[in-house]
Amino acid sequence: MDQFIQLTVDALTLGSVYALIALGYTLVYGVLKLLNFAHGDVFMVGSFIGFGVLQVLGGTSDPVVPVWLLIVLITGAAMAGCAGLGVVIERFAYRPLRDAPRIAPLISALGVSFFLSNSMQLLFGATPRNYNTFDLSNGALYLKGLDIGNVRVPLLRIVTILSAFALMVALWFLVNRTRTGKAMRATSYDREAAAMMGIDIDRVIVFTFVLGSALAGAAGVMFALRVPTNVSIGFIAGLKGFTAAVIGGIGSIPGAMAGGLILGFAEAYSQGYISTKWSDLIVFSILIGFMIFRPQGLLGRADIRKV
Amino acid sequence: MSDSTPHGSRVPAEGPAVGQDEWVARHAERRLMRGGVLGSVEERLRRVPWWAWLVLFVAAFSLLPVFEGSGYVRRVAFDTVLYMLLALGLNVVVGWGGLLDLGYVAFYGIGAYAYALLDSDKFGVHLPSLVAVPLIVVIGAVAGLLLGLPSRRLSGDYLAIVTLFFLQLFQTITTNGDSMFGHNVTGGPNGILNVDPFHLFGHDLAVQHGGVFAVSYLYVALGFFVVVFVALRFVNHSRTGRAWRSLREDPLAAEAMGMPVNWLKLMSFSFGAAVAAFTGTIYAALAASVFPLTFYFVLLITVYTMVILGGSGSQAGVVAGALIVSPLLEMLRDGSKSRVIFFVILVAALALAALRSRTLAIVALATIAFGFVVHAVCGAIDSSWIAGEHGGGFAGFTDHWVVAPEHLARWIAPVSYIGVICATLLVTVARGRLRLVLLVPTIYLAAFVWENVMLAKPEPTRFIVLGLILIALMILRPNGLLGERRVEII
């Protein structure tokens, strides 16, 4: 039972991170019909920005601001930095290809991904960066927490999961209850028609990238708070992120959230109950199964085209 | 514009009307006249049959070991031939079938691993090469079919994901294959060692002679190359090739005209996989070992860059792409060679720009002047700022141009790198005079970054160059060097 609780907590944490990454994919795909392969590397950059700001603010052993503020600041910095990065990528690598055949921005995205991960390696080397979160307030984030059964759920985990959910809810509100959100949805249905209705497509697309990349940045920090980060995590994170997006139904926001959580659960439980080595295999098999039998995912729309 | 005639009559029998049709018909002549001397040379070259080019090319390659005794150079030549083979295979899938196969190198790995399993001490199986290689080609084709079948109804994006996952799957299985249900099947991260060399006509083809790469493998690889090139060319010039072209143009119309689109896509996928597996065998034989990490994302992007640079859809093109990228990557491993490459390209670009227009000539001169000035100023401020290592030799002239400090403060690398990226982006957005003015410090900063930041770490630098090439290609010239210039009419 204890293992179950532990694994469930792991699943929720992992799932929230995946969900945040998946949201970025789904938002961009919805609006541009582009799979942004560089997204995983934006996530990675986010974790590094968080690390950088953390060092500037004194590091975990001697922070100059209270702990809660520290975490808010590094998350905020990562989100802002990644948002900026996302805007730059869109503007220079994708926008010129807006009307090119679909394969062009995909390949450009591969190039960007390669460029990002290798640039980070050039500048910061391949050594992992550890936030050393345990040092914060003498381990308070880990030692204090909620007790469920015999398992102590660390405060850090709780905060991570809750903030991830808060971000997702905020995003949902933004997309469904604001004018900008409506513009985003219109653009995702029919870009040309939306443009003709007076929607500034470029703005909407930039805004989408800002949102998606910011979420990836937040996810990067959440990830690195638990596990040391390095320059190579982008690829796998990206893969898993869009597995989640596709399982949930690419283009659907609740779908991305659901997909992320499902993926988190699948990975955590298979790692715990079956084996760590083969959990990846199981996860990917789930994806392939979905792609073959239900390509529109759980909540996505099936594509209808007029001949 | 239409060739209509008065109502009720038909086109006169004497031939096309003067004007529009004539102009169109004289297209070839005009091309000739436009080019002048170059044009007539181009025309004559155009008439050389394709196989003559192939023979010339292979002959030139074959003569390389005569002029170059270094085992290292011969080995690079061999690797280049392997890349050419991989590029040819990928060209079938991406260029002819129009499918974005991101799992392509997994088939390369399947071929290599299959050879390693069938011809090594791993399981004690030692199939004769003449049996193993064709068998593995078939295995590759079947693997391609197996992956392609469930994916055939998937659109471009989805197919890309599924194939990428297949690549990841291959990686996972080979890395964790040392404990599959208690058996060590793939050797895990340590791979499979002591793979047999090729065995032809009763002789083992040694992979090394006294520690040096055996040239015979270069010739075997060239042989593979010729076979694949010719076979694929013949397939492309048949009804299958026409059908592939049709389905690239308009799959719905192709289907309506009797062409089985899904099956054709499957064919191209399978062919590509077969070629990759074929290439895998010779790789495994020469390397005498296989490891999982060889067949991963980095190799995938490398082969894609070759195909896109050369021009997807054109066999000659992708071969050219491999011919450019492979040695380039190799040379970028070495700091001094990389420096030379950069400055050669820089000087060539400046010279070409200067020849094309007066304004660009001024920019070129300004950049050169700017550099000398900055260098002198830095030297005056603090001599250790320019006392760093330089390449010497050809790049010796850069000693007085690029600033190379003796000790580089840690913050300089990221700041200058990001600085040059921002500067480049600004240059693309700026217009007119501002753009030209910005160009000067940007070029200089780029040289600085190259010299001081990127050369220090050749490994990521090589791949940064690849990534940049890909992005630039898609934006500026998606059809690459020799790819078909396609007209898309909405």
Place this chain on the structure above:
Amino acid sequence: MALLELRGVSLAFGGLQVVHELDLHVDEGEIVSVIGPNGAGKTTLFNLITGIYRPHAGDILLDGRSIVGLQPHEISRRGISRTFQTLRLFLNMSVKENVMAAAYGHTKAGVFRSMLRTPGMRREERAIEELASQRLAFFGKRLMGYRWDQPAYSLSYANRRRLEIARATATNPRLLLLDEPAAGMNPAETHEITELIGELRAEGGYTILVIEHDMHVVEGISDRVVALDHGVKIAEGSFERVATDEKVVEAYLGLNTMSQK
């Protein structure tokens, strides 16, 4: 027995009934026109016959055998070919190649024979070229000579329409579906097309089903006319009968038009 027969064919997209219990037949050697206002389901009818859509109810029979559920390329090989309302040529391929490509369905040189360039494969290639030349020659001087090697995108609009018809005939069909062959043509070209359709039947022996809006063309070619509106057949018969049918006039011009005469 009719060459083509539709029995009670229905198709709906979600809640929208596009075709409703349609009965239609085309006898061998006939030229039948399908008319109707936009959105009547005419192109959908073609898409149903050629297998792009699958009917939810009813059956489609070619020579008495059902073709429902077959892939479009299989239906093409059974003998049905078509042109498209919005022109779907292989634009970057040459004129001749466009036509040669369509011969795929009735040729059989496989990849291995192509790789080895067997004499059989080369013979077949020559035959395909010959076929393409013949089909293109049908249009007189318009698509002949130097035009063969030009990319399809360089053709004028009218020539592109002709090329698409030539391509369609290269599949050796028995039934030809022409979707608005005269669309966008000036009167002279329209007249030429009208004559051409007649020649297609007379010289080529094709059975033809045509969608057309231009009533001059319809009048000039049809043995029989079928009128559709909102996916339902509202009239059938000779041109005179259908053109003056109440329901047809209403569909095109609105209610109460007849009573205002």
